[in-house]
Amino acid sequence: MERSVESKPTIYFEEPFGVGVFEELDGDKLSVCRMVFGAEPTDAEIYDFILKHYYHLRFSASVKTEIKQKADNPKRLQRNARKQMESSGIGTKSQQALQKQYEENKTERKQLSREQREAEKQRQFELKQQKRKEKHRGHYAVFGEAFKRND
Structure with missing residues (x-):
């Protein structure tokens, strides 16, 4: 039985600090952790934080969630990723x-x-x-x- 865990960081600015929301999807269970960074964290600082401190984060209790069927087509995945990056x-x-x-x-x-x-x-x-x-x-x-x- 294969088990996959997906992680997704989202960084946004919440006056006056940068805030990171880390989502962890384990099968059909979702856990979330919120981390407050400095005033304007750089990509390098965020990457360094993830490498050094990711396993020390305290995630919320798991919540059962519905998983949408993923597109297998790599071009569609790339197109969706581009759309997501170009969003507001x-x-x-x-x-x-x-x-x-x-x-x-x-x-x-x-x-x-x-x-x-x-x-x-x-x-x-x-x-x-x-x-x-x-x-x-x-x-x-x-x-x-x-x-x-x-x-």
């Missing part, structure tokens, strides 16, 4: 929701910083105008009341 990147609905929230926060931050920048510019302009007015008060203010015209 983040796969699950929750990850897409996180990405959308991140983008919304980014636009809000941009708008807020733009408003602050404009307010600071306006304040500087008004300060400059006020200084100009103080410098250019006219000759009456400079020489005092003695030179005021009497009408």
